Amino acid sequence: MLADAQAILEEAFTLAEKTGCRAEAALTRFGLARLALEENSREVAQSMGEESHKVLQAIGYYRAAEVEAWLSSTNR
Amino acid sequence: MTYHFWRVDSRKGSDCRNHSAKHVAQLLGNALFARYWPHTQNFHVGPAINNTQNAEDNNHNRHCLPLHNDPCATVGALTNLSSLAAKRGLYGEARAHGVEALQLARQMGTPRAIATQLTNMGAFDFHLGNYNSAEKFLQQALELADQHDYGDVVVFARANLGEIYTHFGQYKEATFYLEAGLSLARQSQHRRAEGNLLDLLGAVALAQGNWEASESCFVQSLQIARELKYQERLGSVLVRQGILRGRSGGSRAQAIAQIEEGMTIAQAGGNRETLITARLGLAELYEIDSKDDLSDQIEMHLNAALTLAREISGGIFLMRALIN
Numbered sequence: 001m002l003a004d005a006q007a008i009l010e011e012a013f014t015l016a017e018k019t020g021c022r023a024e025a026a027l028t029r030f031g032l033a034r035l036a037l038e039e040n041s042r043e044v045a046q047s048m049g050e051e052s053h054k055v056l057q058a059i060g061y062y063r064a065a066e067v068e069a070w071l072s073s074t075n076r
Numbered sequence: 077m078t079y080h081f082w083r084v085d086s087r088k089g090s091d092c093r094n095h096s097a098k099h100v101a102q103l104l105g106n107a108l109f110a111r112y113w114p115h116t117q118n119f120h121v122g123p124a125i126n127n128t129q130n131a132e133d134n135n136h137n138r139h140c141l142p143l144h145n146d147p148c149a150t151v152g153a154l155t156n157l158s159s160l161a162a163k164r165g166l167y168g169e170a171r172a173h174g175v176e177a178l179q180l181a182r183q184m185g186t187p188r189a190i191a192t193q194l195t196n197m198g199a200f201d202f203h204l205g206n207y208n209s210a211e212k213f214l215q216q217a218l219e220l221a222d223q224h225d226y227g228d229v230v231v232f233a234r235a236n237l238g239e240i241y242t243h244f245g246q247y248k249e250a251t252f253y254l255e256a257g258l259s260l261a262r263q264s265q266h267r268r269a270e271g272n273l274l275d276l277l278g279a280v281a282l283a284q285g286n287w288e289a290s291e292s293c294f295v296q297s298l299q300i301a302r303e304l305k306y307q308e309r310l311g312s313v314l315v316r317q318g319i320l321r322g323r324s325g326g327s328r329a330q331a332i333a334q335i336e337e338g339m340t341i342a343q344a345g346g347n348r349e350t351l352i353t354a355r356l357g358l359a360e361l362y363e364i365d366s367k368d369d370l371s372d373q374i375e376m377h378l379n380a381a382l383t384l385a386r387e388i389s390g391g392i393f394l395m396r397a398l399i400n
Contacts, residue, residue, distance in 0.1 A: 019205050022245035023283065059245035062285025062323075 006035055026055035030067050037074060046074060147184050151177050151193070158196065162203070165348070165387070171200040191220040191229045198236055211240050231257050231269050235276060242280050250280050268309075271300035275313050282316065287324040294320065307341055312350045314338030319357040322364065332361055348384050355381040 009031045016025035033048035049071045056064035158173035174197045181189035194217035201210035214237045221229035234257030241250035254277045261269040278293030294317040301310040318334035321327070335357050342350035355377040362370040362377070 015205070019207050019243070021207070021243050055245075060247055060284050061245065062283060 006032070009035065022055055022059055023061045026052045026059075026061070027063065029055075030063075030070075034070070042074065046071070049074065147180050148189075151180050151184070151189055154180070155193070155196070158200070162200065167200050167203045171197070171204065174200050187220055187224045188226055188229070191217050191224070191226055191233075194220065195229055195233055195236070198233070202236060202240060207240050207243055211237065214240070227260055227264055228266070231261050231264070231266060231273075234260070235269065235273055238273075238276055238280070242276070242283065247280050247284055251277065254280065267300055267304060268306060271297045271304065271306060271309050271313075274300070275309060275316065278313070278320075279316060282320050282323075287320060290320050291317070291324075308345050308347055308350075311338045311341030311345060311347055312353075314341065315350055315354045315357060319353075319360070322357070322361040328361055328364070332358060335361070348387070352381045352384050355384075 009028050013025060013028040013032070016022075016028055029048050029052040033045045033052060036042075036045035036048060049067060053064060053067040053071060055061075056067055154173045154177035158170040158177065161167070161170035161173065174193060178190070178193035178197055181193045194213050198210045198214035198217060201207070201213060214233050218230060218233040218237065220226075221233060234253045238250045238252075238254035238257065241247070241253065254273050258270060258273040258277065261267075261273055274293045274297035278290045278297060281287075281290035281293060294313050297309065297313045298317065300306070301313055315335050315338035318331045318338060321334065322331035335354050339351060339354035339358075342348075342354060359374045359377040359381070362374045
């Protein structure tokens with residue numbers, strides 16, 4: 001199940017990168033970060049989450065705050 | 077998601093003085109062609125067509141192409157072919173006709189025809205997910221249209237550029253182009269374009285979480301869509317406004333009902349892009365509404381959105397469906 005989700009998100013990420021859609025690329029990273037956390041890869045999750053947050057905040061996307069909150073919760 | 081596409085409008089330029097739209101339509105004996113030529117207009121993607129009339133029109137256009145040594149009529153026929161292909165969601169085919177039409181328009185050296193074809197190419201590439209290429213075509217179209225004061229082309233090039241910059245996450249640029257387009261649409265009293273631009277501006281505000289600005293744009297766009305009985309836009313705005321109301325803390329039940337209303341309109345008009353947005357929106361709102369176990373409904377909507385998105389193109393809709 002997690003592997004399926006990862007494959008889908010990676011397909012989305014490739015598309016987002018290819019087409020230059022920054023919000024979608026960042027949201028995909030966020031999805032991958034959450035998956036990484038479920039697989040207990042805390043460092044990877046943190047790093048991906050931070051990258052996602054950086055982009056979402058830079059472009060002014062409304063979910064930036066949600067990613068920031070998630071990052072704070074994973075740091076606890 | 078909207079799609080702006082142009083048909084050649086020979087009334088507004090001097091490109092085809094000897095071949096009025098009516099004349100070309102008579103030459104081609106094509107009722108559909110005659111119906112479409114009188115107005116340059118944007119439109120949404122239509123349904124996958126199993127429609128005999130359109131198939132006949134298509135064959136007729138194809139059949140007529142080699143009979144004409146008239147480049148102007150040929151550009152018109154190619155434009156019609158590409159628009160029919162686009163209505164079926166066959167953007168690759170539409171683009172191929174568009175390339176030919178653009179080449180011919182350049183040979184003719186007529187700025188309006190070139191600007192129009194550049195706008196169309198931008199629209200096809202937009203739908204194929206080739207946003208960088210779409211941006212280049214549209215910037216060229218805008219430059220040319222600005223030089224020659226083709227206000228109608230300028231409005232739609234700006235609308236398309238605004239939409240592309242929204243996808244790039246460049247909201248300032250998107251807003252700049254959309255507001256400039258809106259201002260011109262209002263000056264020229266192009267109500268349909270005004271409604272489209274307001275919908276797009278609402279979407280930019282929605283992405284940024286500016287709920288009030290978004291609501292204001294959607295309300296105005298909705299009013300215009302109802303006034304013009306413009307069903308495609310009505311469906312699109314109802315869906316986006318429903319999503320906005322769900323996200324911004326309004327009544328979830330009302331938001332869902334509104335999205336479903338927009339979805340019904342989109343279904344009737346075969347507007348797959350609005351259908352995808354609606355299904356993703358419903359899944360999002362069901363997910364927020366975690367009081368009941370709605371996982372079956374969420375899964376159903378997400379799967380349907382993904383299937384539709386895979387059918388239409390490799391662009392933004394597939395990405396959104398995958399992400400959700």
